[in-house]
Amino acid sequence: ADLHTLWNVYVFASIYMNLDKYSPVKYDEKRILAKLKLEDRWVLSRLQGLIKEVTRYMEEYNIHLAVRSLRRFIIEDLSHWYIKLIRRRVWIEEEEDVKITAYYTLYRVLKTFLVLLAPYTPFLCEEIYQKMFRNAEPDMPISIHMLDWPRYDESLVDKELEENMDIVSKIIEIGLSLRMSSGIKIRQPLRRLIVFTDSDKIGKAVNTLSEIISDILNIKKIFVEKTEELKNYIEYEVKPNMASLGPKYKSKAGKIVKALGKIEVNSFVRELKSRGEYILEYEGERFKILLEDVKITERVKEGFARRDFEDGVVLIDTVISQRERYEGLARDIVRRIQFMRKELDLPVDAYIHVVVKVNRRRIKPLTEFSKYISEETRAKKLEITDKPLFDKDFYVKKWNIEDEDVVIGIYRV
Structure with a gap:
């Protein structure tokens, strides 16, 4: 399963880099390093710690500890965290800095990781090296096992x-x-x-x-x-503690109970907690209330x-506002369209025509998110309507979203 995670990271990286024809030799490294986002700098810093740790463990012949560090990095740092953070950046159509810096970082991290892992899984690392890195940099050695061992770079460390x-x-x-x-x-x-x-x-x-x-x-x-x-987001419920009030005030305890029912609760609790007592006035009488005289329940508003x-x-x-609710619906529709793309086994770069059938009252507010839906699903054309026309080219599916039927049709253009 752990090696499967590595393979998935490689597939993710290679698919999007190939789509955009990313070439590491095309860009100036100093310029790229100056434009890194915080998540890029973080994973490069983590990588330096990994290099230092694995090198030390190997020199000490603690092979199991080296493998444990490599496993933790590929699963927790790279797959579960960094890939999640850059996913939207690699979906950008144009060649923007945020996408190129993500490619640069992922390429560098994966390449270095493979060299560190190669002594333990030589064939898998060789396979990924040949398919991804030799293609991108033909002048590199013919085998990953001929590359120099990675060096710790203090300048990239940011504790x-x-x-x-x-x-x-x-x-x-x-x-x-x-x-x-x-x-x-x-x-x-x-x-x-x-x-x-x-x-x-x-x-x-x-x-x-x-x-x-x-x-x-x-x-x-x-x-x-x-x-x-x-305190501005908290409200309190105050109840009399008769076990304390009864013996103390005897027949007058009933008056205190009535008085407590009429107080402004939040100001009462704040004063009681800050001073340790509260002078309660009722029908011309004054009662000193202590913390043990009441039961206070705190809850968020x-x-x-x-x-x-x-x-x-x-x-x-x-x-959730009405607009936010429709934004959530748009995200749900995107998820369904992406699932339908997978069912049709469409390439990542394939464009589609999308028709979404919804209740008439939803058309206008949902149309506000047309650009988002189109960009997330690579839809060249998007129709949101209550009277769809699906011809034979469409793959059509009915979904239930928020207890309402939504019919989606897609076909490749």
Whole structure:
């Protein structure tokens, strides 16, 4: 399974690089390095750590530890993380810097990784080397086993960035968990995520890598606030603790219960917690209420989901506007079209004609996302209608999305 992951990374890289006729010798490396995005710099920094680690383990004859490090890198760092982060960049049609820097980074990382792995899986590494790297650079040695051993490059190491990415990956994990517990699928865009923390380190990591959090969690805005601001998103329920009030106030306890039912709860709780007591006035009488006299239940306000972590709290706004709902529908339609492309075994670069049949009331708001649907599915022509015309060339399929039938037809042009 682990070698299958390596093969999938190779297939991903080779398909898109071949489509765009990417050639590593065509570009100036200094210019590319100056334009790297944060995720590119991160994986190159991780690669240097891998080179250093594997080299040391081999020199110490700790072969099993070297293989363990290689496995962790290809699965966790490259396949599960970096590939996920650059997927949209390689879908861009034009030759933009963000795409070329992704190609440069993935090419360099995969090539270096193969050299490190070659002593353990010589034939597989040779196969990928011949198919991908010898074709791209014909002047390279005839075998991967003739390449120099990779050298550790201190200039590419960024430990702070690696630490920031570790922090952000935990925030993303919490965000995904909150989506799941709220029953909101990842394709449904959400408005905002807020990280409440007093840690400057966490705040800096989230602000620096907010684009990555936003992209993976499909949440438009990412904010960082101090922990004290969490009070603006919290509401409380206060109930009398009769075990304490009864013996203390006896016959007057009933008055206190009535008075507690009329207070402004949030200000009552804030004062009680800050001062340790609250002077309750009712029908001309004053009662000193202590923390043990009441039972306080804290909960996040409606429309938010909360999860605490070691150094703070993560909140996501779960209120979905009408426009965001249609954006989610557009993403669902894209997913179905991509599945239909796979069923037809269409090449990645094949263009298609798409017709989507929806209820009439959905046509106008969904049309707003026509450009997105077309770009994600390589649709040269897209029709969103309630009266479709499917001729014999169309592959047509009915889907149920959000409890409503959506009929999609596609054919290759």
